Amino acid sequence: MKQEIHFVTGKGGVGKSVIAAALALKKSKEGKKVLLVELGDQSFFKDFLDLPEVGYQPTAIAPNLSVALWTGEACLQEYARHFIKVESLAKLFFENAVMKAFINVAPALPELAIMGKVTSGPRKHGPALPFDCLVVDAFATGHFIALLEAPKGMAQAVQFGPMGEQSRSIDACIRNKDLTSYHIVTLPEELPVKEATELFQRLKAEFEISADLIMNKVIATDLPLASLKEAQEEGSDLGKFAAYIEHQLEHQRAILEKAKQVPSDLQTVPLYFETNAWPLIQKIAEVLR
Numbered sequence: 001m002k003q004e005i006h007f008v009t010g011k012g013g014v015g016k017s018v019i020a021a022a023l024a025l026k027k028s029k030e031g032k033k034v035l036l037v038e039l040g041d042q043s044f045f046k047d048f049l050d051l052p053e054v055g056y057q058p059t060a061i062a063p064n065l066s067v068a069l070w071t072g073e074a075c076l077q078e079y080a081r082h083f084i085k086v087e088s089l090a091k092l093f094f095e096n097a098v099m100k101a102f103i104n105v106a107p108a109l110p111e112l113a114i115m116g117k118v119t120s121g122p123r124k125h126g127p128a129l130p131f132d133c134l135v136v137d138a139f140a141t142g143h144f145i146a147l148l149e150a151p152k153g154m155a156q157a158v159q160f161g162p163m164g165e166q167s168r169s170i171d172a173c174i175r176n177k178d179l180t181s182y183h184i185v186t187l188p189e190e191l192p193v194k195e196a197t198e199l200f201q202r203l204k205a206e207f208e209i210s211a212d213l214i215m216n217k218v219i220a221t222d223l224p225l226a227s228l229k230e231a232q233e234e235g236s237d238l239g240k241f242a243a244y245i246e247h248q249l250e251h252q253r254a255i256l257e258k259a260k261q262v263p264s265d266l267q268t269v270p271l272y273f274e275t276n277a278w279p280l281i282q283k284i285a286e287v288l289r
């Protein structure tokens, strides 16, 4: 089966995690063995999906679907242990003052370790990661750029030896459009669309990456305009709500037109009146392309 890597990014709070989970669920239903990856040291999905534990090792949460939480340090430790087979030597490696100093001064090392781990399947390098598809609930905009820059930066700084070689191969993987896809989540509002457009342009200019846009929480109603107008004439709270919705719909239309000018694939995801996590993720998985 062809391997796939998906990065989901965007401004804080736009729905990255929920969209990433929905995409992972959709892929798992297509029969792929999927790992949903959270980055950082706090799991969002543990609370959101009410799971007993989410850690570095994958936890199965649905058929064909597992979740894991990765930090740069954990990725680096696992990687080193894979090559330094003897535990006491691995310990020595991490407790070595020079190595500690190196880890602390090489600012992009945690990001590089994460990217190395994410691409380890297709590169057939490092500890086994037996999944067909990785969906990474990635950092928000600025930190996400740092994640992408890490392999390129390290390849320039360390041109020779295994470090340079690995960095170049990670960089090639994350820019291979047959392997890696990028999804920028945004909302039908001015600022998120502006930020998404800027991120789209940066990815194109600095990395030659074509991301697609997912506009989340779009109000979708079949109510005809006439009945919204009719309700407003009543002057009741319902009427006020109808006026609000009509205004929102108009605003949304204008923003959508603006987003369509970005030369990317654009899809919309409705705002669901659903407060339970799984049903929400399932509904979104059904509408994602």
Ligand SMILES: Nc1ncnc2c1ncn2[C@@H]1O[C@H](COP(=O)(O)OP(=O)(O)OP(=O)(O)O)[C@@H](O)[C@H]1O
Pocket: 011, 012, 013, 014, 015, 016, 017, 018, 019, 140, 216, 217, 218, 269, 270, 271, 272, 273, 274, 280, 284
């Ligand atoms: N299409 C949707 N319909 C209804 N609610 C949604 C939808 N998408 C996301 N939400 C809700 O919006 C909230 C924010 O979503 P989420 O946590 O995925 O955002 P995020 O971008 O990952 O945030 P952060 O930047 O904090 O990681 C959640 O409570 C989620 O349930």
Ligand SMILES: [Mg+2]
Pocket: 016, 017, 018, 044, 137
């Ligand atoms: Mg999140």
